[in-house]
Every structure is written in C-alpha cells, then in structure tokens.
Amino acid sequence: MCGIMGYTGRDDCLGTIVNGLARLEYRGYDSAGVAVISPDAEITIHKKAGKLANLRDTLPEGGVAGTCGIGHTRWATHGVPNDVNAHPHLDPTGTLAVIHNGIIENYEQIKSELRERRGAVFTSDTDTEVIAHLVAALYEGSLPAAVRAATKRFEGQFAFAVVDIRQPDVIVAAKRSAPMILGHLEDGSMLSSDVAGLIEHTREVEALLDDQIAILTPEGITVTDLDGAASEGHRYTVDWDVEAAEKQGYDTFMLKEIHEQPQAVSDTLLGRVDADGRIVLDQLDFDPALLRATDKIYVVACGTSYHAGMVSKYAIEHWARIGVEVEFASEFRYRDPILTRSTLVVAISQSGETADTIAAAEYAKAQGARVVAVTNIVGSTLARTADATVYTRAGLEVAVASTKAFTTQIIALSVLALFLAQERREMFAEECRDMLDRMEALPALMHQVLEQEEHIAELARRWADAQYVMFIGRQVGLPLALEGALKLKEISYIHAEGFASGEMKHGPIALIDEGGPVIALATEGHVKSKVVSNIQEVRARGAQVLLVATEGDTEVKAHADHVIYVPDVHELLYPVLTVLPLQLIGYHMAVELGRDVDQPRNLAKTVTVE
Numbered sequence: 001m002c003g004i005m006g007y008t009g010r011d012d013c014l015g016t017i018v019n020g021l022a023r024l025e026y027r028g029y030d031s032a033g034v035a036v037i038s039p040d041a042e043i044t045i046h047k048k049a050g051k052l053a054n055l056r057d058t059l060p061e062g063g064v065a066g067t068c069g070i071g072h073t074r075w076a077t078h079g080v081p082n083d084v085n086a087h088p089h090l091d092p093t094g095t096l097a098v099i100h101n102g103i104i105e106n107y108e109q110i111k112s113e114l115r116e117r118r119g120a121v122f123t124s125d126t127d128t129e130v131i132a133h134l135v136a137a138l139y140e141g142s143l144p145a146a147v148r149a150a151t152k153r154f155e156g157q158f159a160f161a162v163v164d165i166r167q168p169d170v171i172v173a174a175k176r177s178a179p180m181i182l183g184h185l186e187d188g189s190m191l192s193s194d195v196a197g198l199i200e201h202t203r204e205v206e207a208l209l210d211d212q213i214a215i216l217t218p219e220g221i222t223v224t225d226l227d228g229a230a231s232e233g234h235r236y237t238v239d240w241d242v243e244a245a246e247k248q249g250y251d252t253f254m255l256k257e258i259h260e261q262p263q264a265v266s267d268t269l270l271g272r273v274d275a276d277g278r279i280v281l282d283q284l285d286f287d288p289a290l291l292r293a294t295d296k297i298y299v300v301a302c303g304t305s306y307h308a309g310m311v312s313k314y315a316i317e318h319w320a321r322i323g324v325e326v327e328f329a330s331e332f333r334y335r336d337p338i339l340t341r342s343t344l345v346v347a348i349s350q351s352g353e354t355a356d357t358i359a360a361a362e363y364a365k366a367q368g369a370r371v372v373a374v375t376n377i378v379g380s381t382l383a384r385t386a387d388a389t390v391y392t393r394a395g396l397e398v399a400v401a402s403t404k405a406f407t408t409q410i411i412a413l414s415v416l417a418l419f420l421a422q423e424r425r426e427m428f429a430e431e432c433r434d435m436l437d438r439m440e441a442l443p444a445l446m447h448q449v450l451e452q453e454e455h456i457a458e459l460a461r462r463w464a465d466a467q468y469v470m471f472i473g474r475q476v477g478l479p480l481a482l483e484g485a486l487k488l489k490e491i492s493y494i495h496a497e498g499f500a501s502g503e504m505k506h507g508p509i510a511l512i513d514e515g516g517p518v519i520a521l522a523t524e525g526h527v528k529s530k531v532v533s534n535i536q537e538v539r540a541r542g543a544q545v546l547l548v549a550t551e552g553d554t555e556v557k558a559h560a561d562h563v564i565y566v567p568d569v570h571e572l573l574y575p576v577l578t579v580l581p582l583q584l585i586g587y588h589m590a591v592e593l594g595r596d597v598d599q600p601r602n603l604a605k606t607v608t609v610e
C-alpha cells in the first residue's frame, strides 16, 4: 500500500525523499506529498493528487531547503484521492506533519473525542489527520512520548512517521502490522515502508517491530517500546542492489520481470541438494517425525500467490501424499478451520507483508498448527511470524502485476513438496533428485518460450479490442487459467475469467458468442484429451481459440485458430512454462490499449490492509 519515506541528516532531504518515493510508487499512486522542515523551523508542505510526476511539477525549481523531511505516495483507503486527502497531514496549529500507511480503525471515535474536548476541525476525510491531531493533543514537551501515547490509543494496522518544528531534525515513527524499515546511514538516518526506498543509500536495514517507536536523528536511530524502554528491531542485510530497482533498458518493470524469470527460477533452485543428494531446505528444520505425522496441509495466500498455491496442491498431494486445501487468506481465519499439531499451514506471499496472509499465519499458529512461509522478502513480517521459511529468490519485483514471484513460488513449493515426499518416505531420494534435475532444466526452456514474444505479441494485439477473454484449463491448467485471466484483467481492464474447462457446459459456455476469444491450456498430460473435447465444445459455439500446447503436438492444431507451443516437460512442471505466454498476452494487450502496465488503476503492490 502507501509508500513512506523519511530522511534526517546533513544534506537537503527533498531529492532523497522524492527519489525514494519514485522507487516506492508501485505501492500506491493516487497522490503524493512531502513535508520538509526548513532551516527557520517552518514546515513546508507540497502535495498533489495523481502520480508522483504531478507532485514533481509543483515543486519549486530550486527545491526546498531543509535537512529533515518525510514523503508519501498514497493508495486511498479513507477519502477520495484528491489534493486535500493527500499526505502529509498537519495538526491544527501546523506544528507537526504526519504520513501514514494502513488504517486507524477507531479513528471515528478519536475524531469525535477531539471534536468534543478540543473543538477540533478536520479538513480531510482521512484517518491520518486524526493521528496528527492526537499526537499534537498528547504533546507535553517530547515528540517520542506523544507518539507512544497516541499509538497506545490506536487500533488497526498502521505505520506512520511524524516531523515537528519543535524538534526540527527528528523524525518519530511507529508501526503495528504494517512495514516500517529503518536505514542507518553514516551521516544520517532514513525510513521507508519498503527496502526499495532505502537501497540507493544502504543495504543495512532494521525492520521496526510491532508497537515499537523509532526516533531518527542525524546522529542515529533509537528504538523503544511503547513504554519508552530501549528496544531493537530486526536487523538484516538486503541481498539485492539498486540495479534491481531500475528498468535496465526495458520499457516497463513488468516486461523486465517477465524476462528475468529464467534467472529467478534458477536462483530459487540453488543449494537445494546436499552432498548426499538429498533435498535440503535450510530454513526448515522441523523434526522429521513431525513431518511424518502431518496429516493435513492448508495453503493460504492471496491473488497470484493463491494461484501458485493451487498449483502446489497437485505436487504436494501427488508426491508427498498429504491432503491439501488451498484457501484465500482473507477467508481462512473467519471460518473456524480445524487446525492441530499435525496440521501444516503454508502461507505464501511475495512481499511477506500482505495483511490477510500474515493474519492467517498468526491465526494458524495460535491454534497450534505449524506455519511455513514461502516468501521473497528476507526479514519480512511473514518470515518473522512463521516457524520456518522457504525463500523464493525472485529479487525485487516492482511491477504491480506479479510475474517472477509466481514462477519462483511454484518452484519453491515444488521443492517443498519433494522435501516432504523425501522426509515422509513417499519417494526415493533418486526420484526426488530426478525431479529436481528436471526443474533445473526449466530456465533454458523458459528462454525458448520467451523467444516467441513477437509471435505472442502479434496475437495479443489482434485481440486488444475484445470485450472479454476466457481462459480454460484442467488440473494444473486450471490455476493457470485463473492466473492468465487475473493478469489480463488487472493490467488491460478487459473482462477476463478463468474456468475449469470441464465446467464450461455447466454455465459459462452461455457467454460464448461468435468470435469470442478463448485461451486454452492443452499441454501433454492425462487430461489433455478432456481439454481438447472441451475446446471443441466452445469452438462449436463460435469461439476463436488460442491453444497453449506441447511442442510437436501437431494434431491439436486442428482444434484451434492459433497455437503457442511450449517445450515438453513433466506434467506438474508445465505451469512454469505455460504462464509465460499468458503473461505476455496480458502484457501486450494492455500495451496495445495504452494502459499503464506497471501501475494499473485502483491497484497497489503489497496490500497491507485487510
């Protein structure tokens, strides 16, 4: 969600803050703003609805003098995205300014109290303005003390930062269930809602923990708990650099990330076998007896990660012979699931900061289940919450539409499935090793698919004026159909749906009209002939069909208007290849329509609110 930046040091802060916001803009881009404490201890605020570019246009040419400031890009929760609701927000006397990510759930109650007791007048529709008013009301000579007292009053999930002209080189930050990362510089201190905002300056970071307060000064950062006792966040070194946060010659981050997938998959497979040829997951050190006793797995995730979870169900059930249920993290804890010591919960999240997934993991732990996180971000809240973590090594994913996170999640989950199969003695070590060898061959095969980009783009451009697109598949093709549809709808805004192809005749086939585009996954496997029958059914009703099929399958051509071929692999490994044309179709349809693929409307990366 919203992007947060803060800097206090010896240099003017504006450039550092705005550059950091540019790296965070994928988190939210409804409006942007900065607050800088000027040398004569005044707060200068600039804020503007729309993207960061709009804010940049309003900034004075010579910049704004001041070495301490905060900045924000917004994904609106309370109040429409306009100039007034943009952050930072001021207290009534203009003494302090606040930026905020997340939701203060009891803001209406606090607002009423402030109105009644202090005659407060609020100028925006945001919950953020309540933070500014309450911190000001509780100020008794110490900004950290006021922030601590205010934080105790707040309910919800939030991270916020405050500057105050009475302590002009200090930034105070607080957080609960939303990320806040601190950067220790040689000559100053920084904060950001994401390491991407800090990476240009430092790779040594500290994640603030829930209900901690950080006090940033040019000399360094102090962390306390809500009672003021000294405390410490989670320190770690970021393992990617500033290059990862650049487009490197690609038109968009999404296209760059699509093409980074072979490397990301290869990285995710590194070091998964020990000298004896056994699969190892070094961050998963459960007692083997516990793994053998596991009788149920729940996979919880959201969006694209949920689709990767659906793919993993087939692999875990087939290889490790444990029943798997895949659930939306946002539904999981509201339906009283049966969780015991023998239940394993696998929580998947690229960012490791998705509020629903973290809440599902916390809930599962509280009920006695063991939780394995599958995440891309070392030091993320989900990784810290889980009992064990399997890291994907996708590197920084900037585009809002997830691509390389998906393929690396499938790989990490497949390795986890093989590990479980090995530990539970459902597969011989050689069988596991053989499957891993096949996975290691995937990056080269992915390159072969990506080399067909121009052909795929040409097909995509033809369909850019479609009113709807249907994706159909069976078995592992089903999550792929859902993912293909999600990708297309989120970046092109074309109505797209994914269906189990066997379900078409139970209802969705009614939607088919003459020339309506259907994309079908019909790679080799035990359900291919079934998918082909389903394709014939939609073609008989006028659909135009694009097939994703296995190289060498010439027969299937007769049932399609267009075919994209992918190399032949093990049935359960196809998703890593078949998703590539689907991503490229979505991408090129969106580009043809002139969409902003990296920052599609209404969306934001890293959904830190429920």
Ligand code: F6R
Binding pocket: 302, 303, 304, 305, 306, 348, 349, 350, 351, 352, 353, 354, 357, 400, 401, 402, 403, 486, 487, 490, 606, 607
């Ligand atoms: C879609 C997309 C989202 C995310 C979802 C979960 O392209 O990116 O659906 O997959 O918001 O995010 P993470 O994996 O960070 O928990």
